[in-house]
Amino acid sequence: MSPQTAAVFRRRLHRWYRRHCRDLPWRRTRDPYRILISELMLQQTQVSRVLDFYARFLDRFPDLPALASARPARVMEAWAGLGYYARARNLHKLAREVTTDRAGVIPHDPVELRTLPGIGAYTAGAVASFAYEKRAALVDTNVARVLHRVFAPDAAPKSGPGLKRLWRIAEDVLPRTGKATWLHNQAIMELGALVCTARSPKCGQCPVRQGCASVDHFAPR
Known part of the structure; x- marks a missing residue:
């Protein structure tokens, strides 16, 4: 991918995000604990839920020490209804x-966070980017779908080689600075x-449809 292609993609994406982004509480903070939660x-859970x-x-666990000192049963009780309870157990261990x-x-470093x-x-x-404004790539289901359709329709987004390719593309389109990366990562997910x-x-509403490798595939017939 050329630097010019990446720059055009970023410019159109960021402009759209500033106009259309949802006001979500975790976008109003840089607290790493709240971002992590x-x-x-x-x-695997919808925003509305x-x-x-x-x-x-x-409200129950306002900071990391409060969560760390809680009994496991209380943590699971607070998580009840969200499902995928391994998330709560791992969060408490963390x-x-x-x-x-x-x-x-x-930690602020992605490599250290993964431990x-x-x-x-x-x-x-996500924690490195959204909490610490580090220049860090991220690829979730939404990001993989966008990058797959726009830049690499021949890459299977759920396969090993295909997913690795999408991570490389995510790195290629990142802005130079961490502060700009915060907005960029939020925008591509949105x-x-x-x-x-x-x-x-x-x-028809997509800000990056010009140059998208898949737009004709979804055009009305």
Whole structure:
């Protein structure tokens, strides 16, 4: 990918995001604990379901020490209804490990973040980018779909080689600075959630449709 292609993609994407982004509580903070909670809750769970759980969970456990000192049963009780309960168990383990071994400081480096319980490549990139404004790539389902359709329709987004290729593309289109990367990563996720959806993508509303390798595939026939 040429630098010019990446720059045009970023410019159009960022302009769209500034006009159309949703006001979500985890976008109003840089607190790594709150970012981490939101990212774990959002895994395989719709935003509309997470909103209420997020607020209630933080009311009960407002910071990392409060979560670390809680009994496991209380943590599971607060998570009840969200499903995928391994997320809650890993979050509790993480809180205790960070409080005990890391002076209560959640790491900012994606490589170091991945050593914590339940933290994969995406979550590590998200915490580094959204909490610490580090220049870190991330690829979740929405991001993979956008990059797959726009730049690499021949890459299977769920396969090993295809997914690795999408991670490389995600790196290629990142802005130079971490602060700009915060907006960029939020924007590409938002595009996948609102416009470049899995079913019936709204190509007519897409800010990056010019140059998209898949737009003709979704055109009305």
